[in-house]
Amino acid sequence: MSEEKLSFQAEVSRLLDIVAHSLYSEKEVFLRELISNASDACDKLRYASLTQPDLTAGDANFRITLTPDTAARTLTIADNGIGMNREELVENLGTIARSGTANFMAALSQKAEAEKAGEKDLSLIGQFGVGFYSAFMVAGEVEVFSRKAGDSQGWRWASDGKGSFTVGESDDAPARGSRIVLHLRDGEDDYLQTYRLQSIVKKYSDHISIPVLVGDDEKPANAASALWTRSKSDITAEQYKEFYHHVSHAFDEPWLTLHWRAEGVLEYTNLLFIPESKPFDLFEPERKHRVKLYVRRVFITEGPEGLIPAYLRFLRGVVDSEDLPLNVSREMLQHNPMLAKMRTGIAKRVLGDLARKADDADAKADYARFWENFGAVLKEGLYEEREQRDTLLKLLRAYSTHGDELVSLEDYVGRMKPGQDAIYYITGEDKAALARSPHLEGFRAKGVEVLFLTDAVDEFWLQSVTQYKDHAFKSVTRGGADLANVTAEDKAEETPKAPEDSVADLVALAKLTLGDAVKDVRTSERLRESAVCLVADEGDMDIHLERMLKAHRRLDETSKRILEVNPGHPLIRRLAELAKANGAGGAQGEALADAAWLLLDQARILEGEALPDPVAFGRRLATFVEKGLA
Numbered sequence: 039m040s041e042e043k044l045s046f047q048a049e050v051s052r053l054l055d056i057v058a059h060s061l062y063s064e065k066e067v068f069l070r071e072l073i074s075n076a077s078d079a080c081d082k083l084r085y086a087s088l089t090q091p092d093l094t095a096g097d098a099n100f101r102i103t104l105t106p107d108t109a110a111r112t113l114t115i116a117d118n119g120i121g122m123n124r125e126e127l128v129e130n131l132g133t134i135a136r137s138g139t140a141n142f143m144a145a146l147s148q149k150a151e152a153e154k155a156g157e158k159d160l161s162l163i164g165q166f167g168v169g170f171y172s173a174f175m176v177a178g179e180v181e182v183f184s185r186k187a188g189d190s191q192g193w194r195w196a197s198d199g200k201g202s203f204t205v206g207e208s209d210d211a212p213a214r215g216s217r218i219v220l221h222l223r224d225g226e227d228d229y230l231q232t233y234r235l236q237s238i239v240k241k242y243s244d245h246i247s248i249p250v251l252v253g254d255d256e257k258p259a260n261a262a263s264a265l266w267t268r269s270k271s272d273i274t275a276e277q278y279k280e281f282y283h284h285v286s287h288a289f290d291e292p293w294l295t296l297h298w299r300a301e302g303v304l305e306y307t308n309l310l311f312i313p314e315s316k317p318f319d320l321f322e323p324e325r326k327h328r329v330k331l332y333v334r335r336v337f338i339t340e341g342p343e344g345l346i347p348a349y350l351r352f353l354r355g356v357v358d359s360e361d362l363p364l365n366v367s368r369e370m371l372q373h374n375p376m377l378a379k380m381r382t383g384i385a386k387r388v389l390g391d392l393a394r395k396a397d398d399a400d401a402k403a404d405y406a407r408f409w410e411n412f413g414a415v416l417k418e419g420l421y422e423e424r425e426q427r428d429t430l431l432k433l434l435r436a437y438s439t440h441g442d443e444l445v446s447l448e449d450y451v452g453r454m455k456p457g458q459d460a461i462y463y464i465t466g467e468d469k470a471a472l473a474r475s476p477h478l479e480g481f482r483a484k485g486v487e488v489l490f491l492t493d494a495v496d497e498f499w500l501q502s503v504t505q506y507k508d509h510a511f512k513s514v515t516r517g518g519a520d521l522a523n524v525t526a527e528d529k530a531e532e533t534p535k536a537p538e539d540s541v542a543d544l545v546a547l548a549k550l551t552l553g554d555a556v557k558d559v560r561t562s563e564r565l566r567e568s569a570v571c572l573v574a575d576e577g578d579m580d581i582h583l584e585r586m587l588k589a590h591r592r593l594d595e596t597s598k599r600i601l602e603v604n605p606g607h608p609l610i611r612r613l614a615e616l617a618k619a620n621g622a623g624g625a626q627g628e629a630l631a632d633a634a635w636l637l638l639d640q641a642r643i644l645e646g647e648a649l650p651d652p653v654a655f656g657r658r659l660a661t662f663v664e665k666g667l668a
């Protein structure tokens with residue numbers, strides 16, 4: 039077959055464009071990327087050879103070699119790993135298959151815009167890692183010769199990184215694995231010097247368990263032992279960080295590094311990291327984790343189901359088991375009882391370490407950073423893992439009416455007012471909008487704190503977790519406000535409102551007028567400044583949850599709401615007087631009926647809901663304003 043010319047996927051072309059104009063300040067990281075790929079390729083072959091020993095026959099010593107050629111001005115990175123066939127070369131080196139790529143590209147173009155505007159480097163690309171494509175930061179042309187383990191045919195892939203690449207058969211491919219030849223750009227001769235290459239390997243790839251050989255030197259330039267098998271005291275923070283970059287393909291700092299060995303019935307070593315920033319694919323529907331499973335230093339698979347609970351899927355790193363059988367197939371893993379035991383052990387340990395961070399009064403801001411990134415994921419555990427519920431509730435943080443800082447449930451309970459039983463919350467998308475909600479007025483006036491719960495997942499865990507330390511969770515937009523029993527801080531608050539019966543006629547008239555449009559009309563305990571609001575009945579679905587379900591087409595019906603009126607509000611007082619004077623069948627009947635509809639529509643607007651009949655609303659409003667001006 040002759041050579042074929044193919045185009046890069048559009049995202050790759052855009053990425054290459056950015057890479058060529060290098061956003062990386064340290065170009066040398068291209069080597070880290072290529073060595074990381076080579077090491078992954080060796081890991082993959084080692085796993086495959088467990089069941090097909092022929093694959094490594096004749097050459098079982100995995101290694102990565104870097105060969106500079108000063109005359110040709112090329113740097114060659116070769117491995118004897120799994121290699122790639124034609125389809126894999128096209129697929130892996132022509133597209134970006136990773137989930138979340140679309141989001142990333144969007145973020146990237148924003149960044150490009152921001153940079154034009156002269157804003158600070160957001161180092162987004164650094165967080166994502168451009169992998170193989172980083173080769174084009176230093177090379178004007180890249181050739182990949184590759185032969186897949188077990189295949190007879192070898193291939194050559196080549197590109198100048200400008201929109202297209204060629205792929206064709208090659209007699210020059212290694213016996214097994216890949217050889218990447220970088221034709222260095224002018225000015226990149228640094229990467230032809232052995233000592234320079236050695237120092238880069240030491241810096242970024244010391245933890246790689248495959249030996250990396252540079253030039254003619256027979257001694258590997260890296261320590262070539264799996265980092266997690268070394269003693270903690272022998273590992274520097276820098277080495278942990280580089281290992282985190284390698285396993286996670288992310289380039290932020292680890293927020294937390296957890297390195298421990300579980301001993302007892304089961305033995306396994308864990309080197310896990312919590313990233314400092316949110317990975318792009320955190321909310322993909324599969325909710326897959328990315329932790330790598332090894333058995334006695336042999337890489338088995340990434341992200342096996344059942345090893346890490348979904349609510350901890352932000353963890354990165356490796357788990358190395360001493361007990362699982364080496365020939366465990368990926369498919370059978372999931373049903374292995376040892377895996378379930380490891381999962382429990384890992385969850386306990388991670389949550390325990392998080393609890394220590396959460397309890398540390400000096401680390402408040404630090405924990406808040408973690409919470410902002412991963413709190414929404416952690417909360418999934420509240421309904422998915424009963425055994426960890428109490429621990430997770432202790433880790434929970436939320437904004438509240440108390441101030442600008444995240445608060446814990448313990449803080450909240452400590453501030454509860456005499457006579458207050460419940461933990462009050464309000465759900466919605468946006469904290470600032472929630473803070474303006476009329477439902478909060480009475481709570482504010484009595485100094486009762488209300489939590490703002492703004493993650494979609496909040497609606498779900500609140501269905502199954504009903505209380506914290508005997509205090510029920512209660513939505514301020516549902517049921518009665520129960521504020522009568524709470525002693526106000528401010529005595530003025532206790533001054534009696536207009537007696538309820540003064541608005542009884544208005545309430546009766548509104549009920550009659552609004553009929554089926556509402557479940558009930560009643561006077562409100564929770565309003566102070568606003569005239570009206572809508573609430574859900576005690577047993578009904580919360581307004582925000584219902585709206586969310588409808589948006590996702592999981593619900594067709596809308597439950598009826600209760601319209602609450604504030605008997606202390608001047609408008610309500612005035613309407614109440616009119617309703618009383620008018621009696622049944624009075625001359626003001628029509629105007630009062632219009633007023634009732636306007637009150638309901640106003641409450642809907644405050645709730646952020648669309649009006650079912652905006653034309654009627656407009657007409658009624660016009661009539662009223664006109665009368666008012668007359």
Ligand SMILES: Nc1ncnc2c1ncn2[C@@H]1O[C@H](COP(=O)(O)OP(=O)(O)OP(=O)(O)O)[C@@H](O)[C@H]1O
Nearest residue numbers: 075076079121122130131167168169170171216287
């Ligand atoms: N030396 C190699 N041997 C075998 N396969 C390779 C090699 N280098 C790259 N690949 C394949 O190409 C794919 C794409 O590599 P690339 O570096 O772009 O992305 P990645 O390693 O998946 O992730 P990242 O971009 O975070 O590094 C790899 O996932 C792998 O399948």
